[in-house]
Amino acid sequence: MTVAHSHRFSTASNSINISLLSKQLLQLGRTNNNSETLAEISHQRELLVSSLISKLDDCINLNQIKQIHGHVIRKGLDQSCYILTKLIRTLTKLGVPMDPYPRRVIEPVQFRNPFLWTAVIRGYAIEELIAAYGRVGNMESAAELFESLPTKDMVAWTAMITGFAQNAKPQEALEYFDRMEKSGIRADEVTVAGFISACAQLGASKYADRAVQIAQKSGYSPSDHVVIGSALIDMYSKCGNVEEAVNVFASMNKKNVFSYSSMILGLAIHGRAQEALDLFHYMVTQTAIKPNTVTFIGALTACSHSGLVDQGRLVFASMYQTFGVKPTQDHYTCMVDLLGRAGRLQEALELIKTMSVEPHGGVWGALLGACRIHNNPDIAEIAAEHLFELEPDIIGNYILLSNIYASAGDWGGVLRVRKLIKEKGLKKTPAVSWVVDKNGQMHKFFPGNLNHPMSNKIQEKLEELVERLTVLGYQPDLSSVPYDVSDNAKRSILIQHTEKLALAFCLLTTSRDSTIKIMKNLRMCQDCHTFMRLASEVTRRVIIMRDNMRFHHFKSGACSCGDFW
Structure with missing residues (x-):
C-alpha cells in the first residue's frame, strides 16, 4: 500500500487532494494495535507525507506548505525529522525567511538529528550570517560571503541592503538594490524599507522621489503598509521636507509605535517641539499604542532642542514610573543635552554621576558639547577625560576640547590637545x-x-x-x-x-x-x-x-x- 501511494503521488498532477490524504491517514490509524502494525503505520505515515512534500518541491507555494504542515501536526508527525527536513528544504528553495514560519517548524522538535540541522544551516545560516555581519558593522565580510552564494535570493539581497543602510553606507545600499532589481528579484516590504532608509541618509530630494517610486512600483502604499509609511516619514524628515512627512503620517490608515516615533522625532529635529510633544501626548492618552525607547528619544529631543527643561523632566520621569520603560544611555544623553543646552552644566554632571547605567561616549559628548556652547573649560576637562578613555580615536572630541580652550583664550590648552592629536596620529574630519x-x-x-x-x-x-x-x-x-x-x-x-x-x-x-x-x-x-x-x-x-x-x-x-x- 505504501509503495502504491508513493508511486501514485510521485506521478500525480500538481493539484494535491489534501482531504484524500487525510482520509488515507485516518484509515491507517484504524488498523490493529500490535507493535509491528503500529511501527508499520508510523513508517507508512512518514513515507506518505514525505512523498507528497517531495512532489511539491518543484511546484509549491508557501500556502500549500502551511497546509501540508498543518496535516503533519494533526497526524502527530511534527516530531519527524525526516518529514521536517523535507519541509525546511522546500522552504529554503522558496526563499522563505527564517522568521517566522521556518522557525515555527523546527522549534517544537524535541530530538533534532544531523539531517534536519544540515538542512537548516544550508538553507538559512549563510543569510543569517550575512545579516549578523551587518549588525556588527563588518560589511566587507558580509559582501564577501554574499558574493560567494551561487544563487542569491531575496533574503540575501535584503540582508545586504539593510546592512549597508544600518552602517551609514547609503550609496552601497542603493547600488545593491539596483543589482537586485536587474537580477529579477522582486523587493519585499523590508527590502523597500531598507532602500528608503538609505535614501534618507543621503538627504536629497531626488533620492526621496525615487524611494516613493520604488514603493509604489512594488505595491507598497504607505497608507496601507505601516513599515513603508514609517520609513517614508523618517526619510522625508531627514531630507528636510517635514511637511511631506506629516502628509504621509496623516494618510496612514494604520499607525503603530514606529510611525508615531518617526513623526515625533521628525518634528523634533525640525524645531517643531510643541507639535512633537502634542503628538506624543495624543499617542499615550488617545490610542492603545504604548511608547517605546525610540518614542521617548523623540519626545526628549523635542524638549532639548527648544529648551523645555521642565517638560523634559516630566517626560523622563514618566518613562519608568508610568510606562515601565527603563531609561537607556541614549535617554540620559538626551537629558544631559537638555540640561547642558539650558546652561545647567553642573546639574547635567550630577545627573551623569547618578545614572542607573554606565555612561557611554554619547553622554559625555553631550556634556562636552554643552561646555562649548557655554564656554566652560573646567567641566569640559572632566567630560573630555572620560571621552578620551572611552573613545580614544574619535578626533571630534579632541577638536571640541581644543575649541573650548580657544574660546577661553587658553592657547596653552589648545597646544596640549593638538600635541595629543599628533601623537595619536589622528586625522581631522574635513568640513563639507x-x-x-x-x-x-x-x-x-x-x-x-x-x-x-x-x-x-x-x-x-x-x-x-x-x-x-x-x-x-x-x-x-x-x-x-x-x-x-x-x-x-x-x-x-x-x-x-x-x-x-x-x-x-x-x-x-x-x-x-x-x-x-x-x-x-x-x-x-x-x-x-x-x-x-x-x-x-x-x-x-x-x-x-x-x-x-x-x-x-x-x-x-x-x-x-x-x-x-
Whole structure:
C-alpha cells in the first residue's frame, strides 16, 4: 500500500487532494494495535507525507506548505525529522525567511538529528550570517560571503541592503538594490524599507522621489503598509521636507509605535517641539499604542532642542514610573543635552554621576558639547577625560576640547590637545557642505575650495552678500574661529566656511521662489547661523540647513530653533 501511494503521488498532477490524504491517514490509524502494525503505520505515515512534500518541491507555494504542515501536526508527525527536513528544504528553495514560519517548524522538535540541522544551516545560516555581519558593522565580510552564494535570493539581497543602510553606507545600499532589481528579484516590504532608509541618509530630494517610486512600483502604499509609511516619514524628515512627512503620517490608515516615533522625532529635529510633544501626548492618552525607547528619544529631543527643561523632566520621569520603560544611555544623553543646552552644566554632571547605567561616549559628548556652547573649560576637562578613555580615536572630541580652550583664550590648552592629536596620529574630519541641483547632481563644498567650476562667481556673490548683510548690522563672530591668528585672518576663514559657499552657489543657480536646502557633516558655527538668518531676510529666500545635530529653517530673518541650539 505504501509503495502504491508513493508511486501514485510521485506521478500525480500538481493539484494535491489534501482531504484524500487525510482520509488515507485516518484509515491507517484504524488498523490493529500490535507493535509491528503500529511501527508499520508510523513508517507508512512518514513515507506518505514525505512523498507528497517531495512532489511539491518543484511546484509549491508557501500556502500549500502551511497546509501540508498543518496535516503533519494533526497526524502527530511534527516530531519527524525526516518529514521536517523535507519541509525546511522546500522552504529554503522558496526563499522563505527564517522568521517566522521556518522557525515555527523546527522549534517544537524535541530530538533534532544531523539531517534536519544540515538542512537548516544550508538553507538559512549563510543569510543569517550575512545579516549578523551587518549588525556588527563588518560589511566587507558580509559582501564577501554574499558574493560567494551561487544563487542569491531575496533574503540575501535584503540582508545586504539593510546592512549597508544600518552602517551609514547609503550609496552601497542603493547600488545593491539596483543589482537586485536587474537580477529579477522582486523587493519585499523590508527590502523597500531598507532602500528608503538609505535614501534618507543621503538627504536629497531626488533620492526621496525615487524611494516613493520604488514603493509604489512594488505595491507598497504607505497608507496601507505601516513599515513603508514609517520609513517614508523618517526619510522625508531627514531630507528636510517635514511637511511631506506629516502628509504621509496623516494618510496612514494604520499607525503603530514606529510611525508615531518617526513623526515625533521628525518634528523634533525640525524645531517643531510643541507639535512633537502634542503628538506624543495624543499617542499615550488617545490610542492603545504604548511608547517605546525610540518614542521617548523623540519626545526628549523635542524638549532639548527648544529648551523645555521642565517638560523634559516630566517626560523622563514618566518613562519608568508610568510606562515601565527603563531609561537607556541614549535617554540620559538626551537629558544631559537638555540640561547642558539650558546652561545647567553642573546639574547635567550630577545627573551623569547618578545614572542607573554606565555612561557611554554619547553622554559625555553631550556634556562636552554643552561646555562649548557655554564656554566652560573646567567641566569640559572632566567630560573630555572620560571621552578620551572611552573613545580614544574619535578626533571630534579632541577638536571640541581644543575649541573650548580657544574660546577661553587658553592657547596653552589648545597646544596640549593638538600635541595629543599628533601623537595619536589622528586625522581631522574635513568640513563639507553639499547641495543637489535641479538635475540631481550633487555639488560639494570644502573650506576655501577653489576647484568648483563656478568658484570665481561664488566668491563674488559672497562679497556682495556680506555687503548687504552689513547694512543689517552683521559683524563676523570672530570667536567662531578657534585659532590664534589676527582678526583679518579670522574674517577670511569665516567667509570660506562651507555652508556659505553652498549658499552663494544656490543663490546663483536656483530660481528666486525656490527653497534652498544645504546639508553639512559638522555642526554649524554661531557666525554661520547668524549669516544664514540674515541672508534669509535680505534675499527673501527660505533656507533649510541641516548640520549633524538638527535642521534649521531660516525665513524672513528668523530661525525655527529660536536661536536655541
